[in-house]
Amino acid sequence: MSELRIVISGAGGRMGRALIRAISETEGLTLVGALEYSGSSYLGEDAGAMSGLTPNGVTVESDVAPTLNGADVVVDFSSPSASVRLAETLAGAGIAHVIGTTGFSNEDNAAIAAAARRTPIMKSGNMSLGVNLLAALTRRVAATLDDSFDIEIVEMHHNKKVDAPSGTALLLGEAAAQGRGRHLDECSERGRDGVTGARKPGAIGFASLRGGSVVGEHMVIFAGQAERIELVHKAEDRMIFARGALTAARWLKGREPGLYSMADVLGLSDF
């Protein structure tokens, strides 16, 4: 198998550093670049040393074009605005893009979909096998049970997370809505507060908890009359996301332009 040459965007972040460690542990993958924003305190540092490894000779840079030189794929866990800009640049260069960033607006998603007409992009709110299997199960259970079972999605993350609901909660909400033959935009209920009135039949509700160092926990609840089904995933280590993103990077190389999901990578689309 030929060596896959990877650039990490958001290199100094929690996920960026986990990805740099995961690349160092995986045969056939080479880190060729590390991107951060122009004000980052990591600029000029060695990417290996920054990630708790021995120095690897890759310097953290903010200048995108030279860093992309010779790269096969960019793995990007940064911020929505940075990921949208990068998607446009990579589409121009024909370089594959794995996007793990969450918190995109509808306009951001449309810009990424447009970039995917020119280069292969794999975008997912969660790169773990467990969560993507949970999404497939959620779709099936939602399709099996009718609207007498109310669907609620609860997530908890660490106290540094900036977006809510989590990308994973939205992924699970979309799976549930798909199972019910609806679009999530038509039925999602977020941020209840005060006198909200009774729950709307067919709604998909979201609740977000934040605290401490929680890596990521998600529960999909199907609440019926006198019985309840709960499907739960608990992430214990960010390395599950990093390894999933690298599996996607390998899968994406050489694909036709298009917007792919982790379900495509894992063969779960028809589950």
Ligand SMILES: NC(=O)C1=CN([C@@H]2O[C@H](COP(=O)(O)OP(=O)(O)OC[C@H]3O[C@@H](n4cnc5c(N)ncnc54)[C@H](OP(=O)(O)O)[C@@H]3O)[C@@H](O)[C@H]2O)C=CC1
């Ligand atoms: N899909 C998945 O499986 C997962 C997705 N995520 C998502 O990934 C994203 C990052 O998470 P996490 O690592 O925890 O967050 P961090 O805040 O730790 O990391 C984000 C990094 O991106 C940097 N950054 C900001 N702007 C740019 C830019 N223009 N170019 C390059 N880098 C930039 C930030 O710099 P600075 O801090 O200096 O602003 C920071 O170092 C979030 O959206 C999160 O929700 C997280 C885990 C799993």
Ligand SMILES: O=C(O)C1=N[C@H](C(=O)O)C[C@H](O)C1
């Ligand atoms: O910000 C995080 O940490 C995580 N973000 C992703 C999300 O928004 O769902 C995935 C994971 O849960 C961790």
